[in-house]
Amino acid sequence: MSSQATVHHDHHDDHHPTGIMRWLTTTNHKDIGTMYLVFSLIMFLLGGIMILGVRAELFQPGLQLVKPEFFNQLIGVHALIMIFAALMPAATGFANWMLPLQIGAPDMALPRLNNWGFWLLPPAAILLTLPFTLALFGIGDGAIATGWTFYAPLSVQGGIGVDFAIFAVHLLGVSSVLGSINVIVTILNMRAPGMTLMKMPMFAWSWLVTAFLLIATIPVLAGAVTMLLTDRHFGTHFFDAAGGGDPILFQHLFWFFGHPEVYIVLLPVWGFMPQILQTFSRKPMYGYKAQVYSLWAIGILALVVWAHHFFTVGMPVPALLYFMYSTMSISLPLAVLFFCWIATIWKGSLTFETPMLFAIGWIVLFGIGGLTGLVLADVAADAQYHHTYFVVAHFHYTLFAGGIMGIMAGVYYWLPKMTGHMFSERLGKLHFWLTAISFNLTFIPQFFLGLAGMPRRIPDYALQFAEFNMISSCAAFVLGLSQLIFVYNIISCVRGGKKATNKVWEGAEGLEWTLSSPPPYHSFTEQPVVK
């Protein structure tokens, strides 16, 4: 974006409540953004601890540490937490913090709604994890044990953990829909004078697509889990074959949401990543328009390819062919995006500060995720790979490398702006290299385990898989521990450090960099004019 801005800001001396009441009642977009980000970080650590329990069990063949039932619960809750309570809130946190700053708005359009949107999350997280604790006191048999996909009939037969998870999904869904409405209204109505749609920062475009996807799919998920609830308790038979229902129907409903969901968590990253790349390449973003059109193309295609998640249920051949080709066609706009990202850094004057390291690592690793997705989209190949560790490795290259590492790039990029202090570059770089290396060591073996036929979501395995599982488990612990560096770096950056300039990064462009670091509590009380 090559827009110039003039900024005026008055310093208000609003009195707002302090302490806990400030956070409970705040309608300030920066406060709410901070809460989302902190919540996300805590949940990321919690979800990480759960999966380390799983990797510890998988360190050796045989059953050593946990019961199979508990193993299943750990896997399912790990995924639900990482997707709904870590990745999505992180993206929403950035939206709250940065969208108003980037488009020159004083705040989000619907500040009070914004506050509710956030405060629905902690109860949802409690609902998800409470059954673990209840089981300790002999109530129920633990958390949801169906995996994050809630497949019927297992979810119809499961214990109270399923009910808790259903209500958690309801809360999370309401929160996401509220957040989406807020984002759309903010972007469409609150842009600074002169900022036409085609001058918007890419992050705003990507969030616009994300918000529409959420509005289109979250109600379907909410409907599906509601049907599940009535099947469980009120005698309906949506998914219960005994009463004429159909478990496969659940898979359709779930993945109608579930596939767009994977783009929902990534689109915001695709939005700010080009901004990071252009900052550290010191040249304008390549192919702005092509990127905008690709984002929309992916958003729309994402709604019509869902059945590639269950190619093996016994679909007729024409349906298989349709879902195979439509899935593969998503890689075309995705390839356009990759091309634009690479062209943006091509022949730039690159420097490799921590955010840039994460951004470059992200391009490479997310690329592997996309390519392996293409392999899975092949119906004939998927018959072998489905429900193996190959799929697990695929979606961790997309969700951990493409999602979490992307979010980390964003954190390092904007942290000085948000806190007013520089973080430790040395620790940041250490964090990057440890994360990148241990991530690959964790998941590359899983590709091979999957190819060799190791099924996912099983606590025990054949002896032939032992070495690769051991490597994967060891690396997973390094990966987990490395994140403590990240946490330490953030905390010490919040507490103090070298003062950050307004622009923070030499090549940074965009309205957020015209404000002080940290920005005043009320920014852009008078809107800047974009020429």
Add this chain to the structure above:
Amino acid sequence: MASVNQREKNSQPKSNKKLVIRLLWLVVAAAVFGFALVPLYNVLCSVTGLNGKTNNTADLSKTVVDKNRLVTVEFTSTVMPGLGWDFYPQQNRITVHPGQVETVNFLAKNVTNQPVVGQAVPSVSPGQASLYFKKIECFCFQHQELKPGESKVMPLRFYVSPSLPQNIGTVTLSYAFYSVNK
């Protein structure tokens, strides 16, 4: 600048409200769509046989036996959790000409000490074959009740329609027996 600000202050809340209401309609539309998928899916399945459901009964009058073709029909059975029965087909597979009426017996035994009512739910794979699998008489048409310890022979009379697509040589019929709570 001042005038811009003035305009923004006056006009924004109203247009925000309009947009929010439109977006809420979108949310409602998505929710309705989600629930509409249920009947849509069921219609699609019963037209195409996609999910292998075979609730069609047969009319025998105008079938001709196709002596030139043989089709293998396999039988499997599952007793679902909560039903204390033994249940299995007397023969696992049988070869028939399309159009030829056959009877296969299933054996059920209540191994509990209470009377139990069950319902069998059939499913055919491959799904496309389900439209061509015709049942004339089946224990799955009604609830079945067994007294404690009682055994029962449950017959199935069926034929495979001669219009079964040529590329299908084997049809598997699977029964899942569920308990019916009264």
